[in-house]
Amino acid sequence: MKDHMQRLAQTVQIGQDIQNLKDDLEEIPAKVRRLEAEFQAADELFSKKKAEWEKTEGEIRKLRGEIETENDHLKQKEARLNAIKTTKEYQAVVKEIATGKTMVKERETAVASLQSGTDSLKAEWTSLQDKRNELQAALEQEQNAIRGRLEELSGKLKSMEATLNERLSALPEDIRHKYIRVQAKRQPPTAKVLSGTCQECFISLPPQLYIEIRKTQEIHSCPNCHRLLYIEE
Numbered sequence: 520m521k522d523h524m525q526r527l528a529q530t531v532q533i534g535q536d537i538q539n540l541k542d543d544l545e546e547i548p549a550k551v552r553r554l555e556a557e558f559q560a561a562d563e564l565f566s567k568k569k570a571e572w573e574k575t576e577g578e579i580r581k582l583r584g585e586i587e588t589e590n591d592h593l594k595q596k597e598a599r600l601n602a603i604k605t606t607k608e609y610q611a612v613v614k615e616i617a618t619g620k621t622m623v624k625e626r627e628t629a630v631a632s633l634q635s636g637t638d639s640l641k642a643e644w645t646s647l648q649d650k651r652n653e654l655q656a657a658l659e660q661e662q663n664a665i666r667g668r669l670e671e672l673s674g675k676l677k678s679m680e681a682t683l684n685e686r687l688s689a690l691p692e693d694i695r696h697k698y699i700r701v702q703a704k705r706q707p708p709t710a711k712v713l714s715g716t717c718q719e720c721f722i723s724l725p726p727q728l729y730i731e732i733r734k735t736q737e738i739h740s741c742p743n744c745h746r747l748l749y750i751e752e
């Protein structure tokens with residue numbers, strides 16, 4: 520029976536390793552999901568800033584077009600001035616020229632003010648684009664790495680589970696069943712006993728039970744957490 524307790528104790532490390540592997544297997548896709556979310560957020564911000572920049576650039580183009588058209592009109596009007604015969608008509612054209620020049624000046628001021636905004640927007644979206652591209656590369660790298668890593672870990676997990684089953688099959692059937700039953704509810708399904716205390720739920724074991732456990736003749740369960748108890752010598 521002493522052997523049984525030793526075998527039970529040997530399942531502790533492998534049970535812990537299996538649990539760690541399962542945690543790793545869950546953590547890997549989570550990392551990809553985190554990167555995906557980060558990339559998405561960076562991409563949205565980049566697209567938003569770029570769209571703002573494009574809109575402002577469009578406004579600038581429109582204003583420049585208007586300035587060009589108006590300048591053409593002004594040239595035509597100035598050329599016409601010499602040919603005008605009446606004072607009244609002359610004054611009317613002079614007035615039109617003044618209004619046109621004011622309009623051009625206003626457009627030029629607006630362009631200058633939009634231009635400084637558009638420059639800083641471009642600097643912003645350029646740096647956001649770099650960040651977005653970096654995240655995209657990291658995400659792709661992670662997605663490729665994950666495939667190999669998941670296969671590797673799944674293979675390792677299978678072989679560790681086989682080892683654990685092998686160890687468990689060396690235990691008496693009733694103990695094995697108890698192990699499986701407790702494992703479904705609690706991790707780990709075993710608990711070390713130290714100074715009469717279950718090291719998982721920390722209850723003090725009844726003195727008679729502790730005496731029995733120390734004999735290592737039989738495997739007992741913790742009366743509180745039901746884990747299979749073992750002592751290390």
Ligand SMILES: [Zn+2]
Nearest residue numbers: 717720741744
């Ligand atoms: Zn316990």
